[in-house]
Amino acid sequence: MAKSDKSKTNDVVFIDGGRTPFLRAGTDFKKLTAYDLGRRAIAGLINKTKLDGEHIDRVYLGNVIQDINTSNVARESSLAAGLPDSIPATTVSMACISSNMAVTMAKDSIETGNARAAIVGGTEVMSDIPIRFRKKFRQKLLETQKYKSPTDYLKFFKNLRPSDLLPEIPSISEFSTGETMGQSCDKMAAKYDISREEQDAYALRSHLKADQAKEHLTDEIFPVSLKNGDLVIDKDNGIRGDTTPEKLASLNPAFIKPHGTVTAGNASFLTDGASAGLVMNREYALKHSYQPKAILRSYSYVAKRPGDELLIGPALAVPRVLDDMNLRLDDIDVFEFHEAFAGQMLTVLKALASDDFAKERLSRKKAVGKVPYDALNSWGGSLSIGHPFGATGVRLVTTAADRLIDSGGKYALIAACAAGGQGHAMVIERFEE
Numbered sequence: 017m018a019k020s021d022k023s024k025t026n027d028v029v030f031i032d033g034g035r036t037p038f039l040r041a042g043t044d045f046k047k048l049t050a051y052d053l054g055r056r057a058i059a060g061l062i063n064k065t066k067l068d069g070e071h072i073d074r075v076y077l078g079n080v081i082q083d084i085n086t087s088n089v090a091r092e093s094s095l096a097a098g099l100p101d102s103i104p105a106t107t108v109s110m111a112c113i114s115s116n117m118a119v120t121m122a123k124d125s126i127e128t129g130n131a132r133a134a135i136v137g138g139t140e141v142m143s144d145i146p147i148r149f150r151k152k153f154r155q156k157l158l159e160t161q162k163y164k165s166p167t168d169y170l171k172f173f174k175n176l177r178p179s180d181l182l183p184e185i186p187s188i189s190e191f192s193t194g195e196t197m198g199q200s201c202d203k204m205a206a207k208y209d210i211s212r213e214e215q216d217a218y219a220l221r222s223h224l225k226a227d228q229a230k231e232h233l234t235d236e237i238f239p240v241s242l243k244n245g246d247l248v249i250d251k252d253n254g255i256r257g258d259t260t261p262e263k264l265a266s267l268n269p270a271f272i273k274p275h276g277t278v279t280a281g282n283a284s285f286l287t288d289g290a291s292a293g294l295v296m297n298r299e300y301a302l303k304h305s306y307q308p309k310a311i312l313r314s315y316s317y318v319a320k321r322p323g324d325e326l327l328i329g330p331a332l333a334v335p336r337v338l339d340d341m342n343l344r345l346d347d348i349d350v351f352e353f354h355e356a357f358a359g360q361m362l363t364v365l366k367a368l369a370s371d372d373f374a375k376e377r378l379s380r381k382k383a384v385g386k387v388p389y390d391a392l393n394s395w396g397g398s399l400s401i402g403h404p405f406g407a408t409g410v411r412l413v414t415t416a417a418d419r420l421i422d423s424g425g426k427y428a429l430i431a432a433c434a435a436g437g438q439g440h441a442m443v444i445e446r447f448e449e
Contacts, residue, residue: 017342018189018210019024021352022035023214024298024299025299026127026298026354027129027298027311027312028122028123028126028295028296028297028298028311028443029291029296029298029301029308029309029311029312029397029447030293030294030295030296030308030309030310030312030417030447031137031294031296031299031306031307031308031415032061032065032095032239032293032294032309032414032417033061033103033137033236033291033292033293033299033410033411033413033414033417034057034060034061034064034236034238034291034292034293034414035056035057035060035236035238035252035289035290035291035292035410035411035414036053036056036060036237036238036240036249036289036290036291037237037239037240037249037251037252037253037287037289038250038254038287038288038289038401038402038404038411039231039251039252039253039289039402040285040286040287040288040322040402040405041286041288042143042252042286043143043288044242044247044249045141045249045288045289046144046145046288047143047144047218047315048109048141048288049083049084049086049144049204049231049360050082050086050089050139050140050290050406051083051086051089051092051096051139052141052239053083053139053140053141053288053289053290054077054089054090054139054290055092055093055094055096055097055120055241055292056078056090056097056100056135056238056290057093057137057139057238057291057292057321057407058075058093058094058097058099058135058137059098059238060238060267060291060421061101061135061137061288061292061293061294061403062097062098062237062390062447063191063238064238064263065306067294068304069099069100069135070102070107071132071133071296071300071304072099072100072103072134072135073104073125073130073132073134073148074104074105074106074118074125074131074132074134074135074300075090075091075093075094075099075103075104075105075106075133075134075135075136075254076090076101076105076106076108076117076121076131076134076135076136076137077090077093077094077105077106077108077115077118077136077137077138077139077223078107078108078109078110078114078116078118078120078137078138078139078405078406078407078409078410079087079107079109079113079138079139079140079343080109080111080114080140080406081140081141081142081145081405081407082107082109082146083144083148083288087107087186088105088106088107088272089107089139090105090107090108090321091104091107093105094135094309097323099135102262103105108121108133108138108320108406109401109406110351110438111401111405111434111435111436111438112227112325112356112405112408112409112432112433113317113354113409113432113433113434113438113439114138114405114406114409114436115136115138115291115388115407115408115409115410115411116315116409116410116412116413116430116432116440116442117317117409117440118136118137118138118409118410118411118444119136119138119293119295119312119410119413120135120298120312120317120442122136123294123295123315123345126295126296126297132297133294133295133296133297133298133300133362134291134294134295134296134328135293135294135295135366136291136293136294136295136410137290137291137292137407137410138347138404138405138406138407138408138409139289139290139291139404139406139407140288140289140290140405140407141288141402141404142285142286142287142288142404143286144407144445145185147183147184147185147262148183148184149181149184150179150180150181150183150277151184152176152180152185153176153180153181153368154440156172156315158175159172159177160162160172164289166200171210174253179253181249181327189437190322190326190436192323192436193323194278194323194324195323196271196324196358197326197327197356197357197435198270198271198276198278198283199272199327200315200324200325200326200358201271201272201278201283201327201356201360202269202271202272202276202277202326203272203357203361204325204326204327204328204357204359204363205277205278205357205360205362205363206277206397207325207368208266208362208363208367210277210359210362210366211213211277212265212277212279212362213265214358214362214419215277215278215282215358215359215362215382216261216264216265216279216281216282216358217261217279217358217360217386218269218282218358218399218401218435219264219282219358219400220259220261220264220356220357220396220401221382221395222261222396222398222436223255223256223257223259223381223396223398223399224257224424225393225394225395225396225397225400226252226255226310226395226396226397226400227255227256227257227396228257229394229395229396229399230251230255232395232402232418232422233251233252233395233396233401234250234251235254235418236411236418237250237251237417241317245353253403254285254310254400254402255278255400255401256400257303257395258404259281261283263281264281264282265419267279267280270283274333275443277359277445278357278359282357282359282399283356283357283358283397283399284355284356284357284402284403285402286399287402287403287404288404289404289407290404290406290407291404291407291408291409291410291411291414292410293413293414294306294324295312295402295409296308300323308446308447309418309420309421309442309446310416310417310428310445310446310447311419311444311445311446311447312422312442312444313337313341313427313442313443313445314341314425314442314443315397315440315441315442316333316336316337316340316406316440316441316442317333317438317439317440318332318336318438318439318440319436319437319438320332320412320437321437322436322437323379323437325363325437326362326433326435326437327357327360327363327433328363328364328367328433328440329432329433329434329435329437329438329439329440330353330364330431330432330439330440331363331364331367331368331373331377331384332353332377332378332439333431333439333440333441334384334429334431335368335380335384335443336441337376337429337441337442337443338384338443341427341443343427344385344386344408344441345368345384345386345387346385347426348391348428348429348443349391349420349423349425349426349427349428350390350391350394350416350419350423350425350427350429351387351391351392351393351428351429351431352393352397352400352412352413352415352416352419352429352431352432353387353393353397353431353432354397354403354408354409354412354429354431354432354433355393355397355398355403356398356403356433357399358368358399358434362384364431364433365387366385367387368383368385368387368423369384369385369386369387371383372385382412388419394419395415395419408432409440410433412430412432413442413444416429416430416444417444417446420444421446424446425446426442426445426446427444427445427446428443428444428446429442429443430442430443430444
């Protein structure tokens with residue numbers, strides 16, 4: 017066997033992927049849990065790929081907002097989807113890049129010989145975030161387990177104030193800084209001189225692209241049956257093909273008022289949804305008649321202090337994977353970048369195209385390069401399709417692989433930012449025999 021053939025046998029390939037529809041929080045998935053959507057996504061993948069569960073060695077699912085009843089939602093979802101109970105399952109949490117981490121954990125496991133095949137994905141239900149009592153009241157409730165007589169309960173309210181009884185609603189903000197992502201994006205957009213008009217124009221582009229690509233997106237969706245089959249959800253409900261510059265311009269700042277530029281229209285919305293993909297060793301996949309779509313190549317994770325430029329991560333991660341693959345942006349045919357905010361996307365694109373950013377932040381002599389708009393998120397992005405925190409990464413990989421096949425391109429570049437000042441990038445290559 018030639019050296020190149022030997023290296024190919026260790027390739028990790030992406031067979032196929034898909035997802036439930038991505039729905040705005042508070043709509044048709046509001047009564048479901050992350051477990052409900054996770055098992056449906058895995059079941060949809062099994063059906064789509066005609067997967068034999070005995071071929072799977074691991075399951076990795078991303079999930080950010082955990083339900084204590086299904087704290088390892090990967091395990092519960094895999095069991096409910098009908099996979100053999102002998103398959104270990106791991107729930108992964110890395111904010112918005114949780115299922116990206118699921119993919120690369122599977123890749124590493126397969127490359128090291130610890131697995132031959134894995135299901136990867138993520139699940140999130142933003143309609144039902146855990147709301148708890150305040151700590152003092154929680155401690156009182158736990159103390160009641162030690163009560164032995166009715167009179168013990170008389171001391172329950174001792175030293176409790178009325179405010180201790182109020183619910184504690186979690187905030188989508190950085191624990192270390194107290195800032196929300198929207199506030200951080202507002203500050204970053206101002207620093208990089210990204211105007212409100214530019215952000216609205218980018219958001220409009222995302223919605224129009226997604227609306228025009230509905231046929232492609234439908235091919236990636238696993239329909240979800242509700243109400244005993246009386247209701248079948250088979251499309252995303254956040255795409256606004258009828259939006260206009262005027263509608264977007266009419267929205268007020270959502271975070272920093274009155275002068276902020278981030279609005280509900282140019283930010284991704286709270287979303288319910290789940291994704292699943294099939295990753296295998298190349299030789300093992302072909303031996304069992306699975307047809308790969310792409311090969312998973314180099315990946316990178318980065319992190320920086322979250323207090324400054326929280327969402328700049330992709331601009332730091334992208335050059336690492338390009339250098340590792342000895343590629344330039346000109347070599348990339350498909351770009352799939354997570355759109356947390358229009359301001360975040362435009363900042364990252366501006367940073368990648370900036371000589372000053374390259375010299376000051378990347379220790380490079382010149383800019384990484386300009387990402388061509390005609391190859392970027394051609395089927396829409398998170399601003400229009402939606403962003404279930406734990407599930408978006410596998411959606412990006414699935415869409416990138418499908419777009420490579422549709423366009424006949426060779427390489428796709430995936431990138432995403434995440435809370436905590438983190439970021440990710442990965443190159444995938446279209447599979448060819």
